[in-house]
Amino acid sequence: MGYLMKSSITVLPFLILAVLAGACSANSVAAVDGAGDGKLNVVATTGMIGDLAINIGGDYVEVTSLMGSGVDPHLYKATAGDVRALEQADIIFYNGLHLEAGMSGVLERMSDQRPTTAVTKSIDPSVLSAPPEFAGAYDPHVWFDVSLWKQAAEVVRDSLIELDPAHSSEYQVNASSYLEELDELDNYVREQIQRIPEERRVLVTAHDAFNYFGQAYGIEVAGLQGISTATEAGTADVQDLASLIVERQIPAIFIESSVPQRNIEAVQAAVEARGFDVRIGGELFSDAMGNPGTPEGTYPGMVRHNVDTIVSALTQE
Numbered sequence: 001m002g003y004l005m006k007s008s009i010t011v012l013p014f015l016i017l018a019v020l021a022g023a024c025s026a027n028s029v030a031a032v033d034g035a036g037d038g039k040l041n042v043v044a045t046t047g048m049i050g051d052l053a054i055n056i057g058g059d060y061v062e063v064t065s066l067m068g069s070g071v072d073p074h075l076y077k078a079t080a081g082d083v084r085a086l087e088q089a090d091i092i093f094y095n096g097l098h099l100e101a102g103m104s105g106v107l108e109r110m111s112d113q114r115p116t117t118a119v120t121k122s123i124d125p126s127v128l129s130a131p132p133e134f135a136g137a138y139d140p141h142v143w144f145d146v147s148l149w150k151q152a153a154e155v156v157r158d159s160l161i162e163l164d165p166a167h168s169s170e171y172q173v174n175a176s177s178y179l180e181e182l183d184e185l186d187n188y189v190r191e192q193i194q195r196i197p198e199e200r201r202v203l204v205t206a207h208d209a210f211n212y213f214g215q216a217y218g219i220e221v222a223g224l225q226g227i228s229t230a231t232e233a234g235t236a237d238v239q240d241l242a243s244l245i246v247e248r249q250i251p252a253i254f255i256e257s258s259v260p261q262r263n264i265e266a267v268q269a270a271v272e273a274r275g276f277d278v279r280i281g282g283e284l285f286s287d288a289m290g291n292p293g294t295p296e297g298t299y300p301g302m303v304r305h306n307v308d309t310i311v312s313a314l315t316q317e
């Protein structure tokens with residue numbers, strides 16, 4: 001009921017504005033609201049970006065996230081349904097930094113037709129890492145440094161305001177409270193990681209998604225596969241990682257929800273073959289959030305889940 005009321009109130013001024021504005025570019029409010037429900041039709045690639053739009057857009061957006069739980073964004077290709085959703089979007093948000101490598105063609109095409117924004121665009125390149133094995137490109141996994149993800153939130157806020165200035169103050173208020181939540185989250189992660197004995201602060205996962213996390217919160221990271229899952233891990237990689245684990249006596253390693261479990265199990269087997277036992281410490285949500293409606297189905301929830309899982313596994317005797 002409350003929702004219907006709100007819609008009817010927002011639609012009228014919008015229609016008047018649209019008529020007055022006449023023919024405008026795709027960036028203007030006249031092009032907004034293809035669905036006719038008074039809400040902006042926002043399409044995000046990953047769930048983490050969708051979560052930004054849901055929190056900041058609030059009652060004025062309808063958000064579609066193309067990549068659900070368990071989906072690997074490095075390998076994901078747009079379906080016919082995705083292309084339709086993108087074509088009907090008032091605005092498209094994507095990560096950028098080559099995260100959505102399989103979608104680069106369709107995103108580029110869309111950018112000619114719809115406002116299409118990389119949420120990482122305002123992050124200073126000097127804070128980005130460009131690992132040599134990633135062929136000169138930047139590591140795209142910025143969402144695991146919460147302070148960097150705050151900059152992504154600001155990009156979403158500013159883009160919504162530009163597209164729909166009539167609701168500027170609502171977007172501002174929503175963004176402020178979300179940014180505050182992210183500040184608390186940032187502090188939480190930092191405090192929790194400190195609980196791990198210093199010599200055990202090593203995070204071994206299926207692929208290199210946690211470099212920014214490690215830099216921000218003071219934990220060493222090692223991934224079996226590189227920055228992108230597009231390159232398969234070789235036997236030598238498995239053996240190298242197994243050596244590191246035995247040498248450092250690392251008690252637990254982690255699987256990722258969007259990467260096949262067998263990869264990290266191969267490392268566990270190689271460690272066992274050297275006479276050391278390493279536990280699977282749990283499942284981390286690296287490149288995709290959990291199912292909608294679960295705590296891990298939101299960005300703050302996924303980060304908390306990861307930190308709690310890591311800390312619990314690495315502090316256990």
Ligand SMILES: [Zn+2]
Binds near residue numbers: 074208209227228
């Ligand atoms: Zn990744």
